[in-house]
Amino acid sequence: xxxxxxxxxxxxxxxxxxxxxxxxxxxxxxxxxxxxxxxxxxxxxxxxxxxxxxxxxxxxxxxxxxxxxxxxxxxxxxxxxxxxxxxxxxxxxxxxxxxxxxxxxxxxxxxxxxxxxxxxxxxxxxxxxxxxxxxxxxxxxxxxxxxxxxxxxxxxxxxxxxxxxxxxxxxxxxxxxxxxxxxxxxxxxxxxxxxxxxxxxxxxxxxxxxxxxxxxxxxxxxxxxxxxxxxxxxxxxxxxxxxxxxxxxxxxxxxxxxxxxxxxxxxxxxxx
Amino acid sequence: xxxxxxxxxxxxxxxxxxxxxxxxxxxxxxxxxxxxxxxxxxxxxxxxxxxxxxxxxxxxxxxxxxxxxxxxxxxxxxxxxxxxxxxxxxxxxxxxxxxxxxxxxxxxxxxxxxxxxxxxxxxxxxxxxxxx
Numbered sequence: 050x051x052x053x054x055x056x057x058x059x060x061x062x063x064x065x066x067x068x069x070x071x072x073x074x075x076x077x078x079x080x081x082x083x084x085x086x087x088x089x090x091x092x093x094x095x096x097x098x099x100x101x102x103x104x105x106x107x108x109x110x111x112x113x114x115x116x117x118x119x120x121x122x123x124x125x126x127x128x129x130x131x132x133x134x135x136x137x138x139x140x141x142x143x144x145x146x147x148x149x150x151x152x153x154x155x156x157x158x159x160x161x162x163x164x165x166x167x168x169x170x171x172x173x174x175x176x177x178x179x180x181x182x183x184x185x186x187x188x189x190x191x192x193x194x195x196x197x198x199x200x201x202x203x204x205x206x207x208x209x210x211x212x213x214x215x216x217x218x219x220x221x222x223x224x225x226x227x228x229x230x231x232x233x234x235x236x237x238x239x240x241x242x243x244x245x246x247x248x249x250x251x252x253x254x255x256x257x258x259x260x261x262x263x264x265x266x267x268x269x270x271x272x273x274x275x276x277x278x279x280x281x282x283x284x285x286x287x288x289x290x291x292x293x294x295x296x297x298x299x300x301x302x303x304x305x306x307x308x309x310x311x312x313x314x315x316x317x318x319x320x321x
Numbered sequence: 322x323x324x325x326x327x328x329x330x331x332x333x334x335x336x337x338x339x340x341x342x343x344x345x346x347x348x349x350x351x352x353x354x355x356x357x358x359x360x361x362x363x364x365x366x367x368x369x370x371x372x373x374x375x376x377x378x379x380x381x382x383x384x385x386x387x388x389x390x391x392x393x394x395x396x397x398x399x400x401x402x403x404x405x406x407x408x409x410x411x412x413x414x415x416x417x418x419x420x421x422x423x424x425x426x427x428x429x430x431x432x433x434x435x436x437x438x439x440x441x442x443x444x445x446x447x448x449x450x451x452x453x
Contacts, residue, residue: 054396054398054399061335063337063339063340063366063368064366065335066334066335066336066337066340066366067334067365067366067416067417068417069332069334070331070332070333070334070441070447071331071405071417071418071419071447071449072331072396072399072403072405072419073405073417074396074405076396076398077394077396077405078405080394080405081392081393081394081405081406081407082392084392084393084394084430085391085392085430088392088430088431129398130397131397131398132394132395132396132397132398132405133393133394133395133397134394135394178415179372180362180364180365180368180371180372180373180414181363181364181365181366181413181414181415181416182414182415183391183407183409183415185391185392185407309417
């Protein structure tokens, strides 16, 4: 079985005996978050599919993307069911890859012949099952977003581009809600009708194609999110997905599993 | 369309001294939860100290074994399909488990379920849930 569908062992942690025998995998843990969101808020598979559709529209312009086919909502909901309610096209690719960031002092940055991008705000959080008070619909982004926006002194409506970690379509939907781009429960409507597609949508996201289409280096999905956000701010994204005069961007990473324990980190970046 | 989910071979859980009473009770067909004498909250997975108030005055209580499905997912891409779930016990805590002896296509969030015990490979039995 592939990484996403094999039981995932987190080692000798005290909670593991109460989880591992039940065969938690990456995909069925995120699937339970999606199933609960559908139950509480009436979210549909078609709404989740729009997230993949938007990513595919961006990936077609990235010659390095693993999957460059533009897909439709029908393609996504018609792809094989992996773990209800997540279809194959709700899941990210699995790839090798990596990235690097060079962070320098402001006086050095100003001597470089590149647009300078600076960090305006940050947030970090660790989310657990809270002793049995399980709430799969509130991710760590609910805390990291508040912290990062407060430090940056800006609002979600000020953000021109967002890199959102996208192991699965549901990961994006929950993160957008928790960061405050829309109300809790309204994510399905927010992502629909191409609203995340650069050039037409209100919030262009993952213009490299993201984890859903471009690449997903195991456990390093956050790095590529910061890389594409910096490209947008420098005006170095592909011309067909570049956000005009992009000055303020957000990057968000999620690590671990939304179904058990995860870490969250948010960066708000500005071009000087 | 129906897909009947039966029992599958399950690996044995690792038993630590702190949680041995839980597994000993499971071997007798009883589901235990921990309750804190100081703040009154139940919790799961079981710990020596209450995760809510830090008190070490926690006690094992026998749970009713009745609960409600908080969420679930049918893992169709497994050699033997199974149903991953979180079940909210009537005592309060939500625990990870599997749903067994059920039609996968008829399982719903909010459905009432009752505990069953599933044998493991060389270890204590595991609490799983079936439609009540």
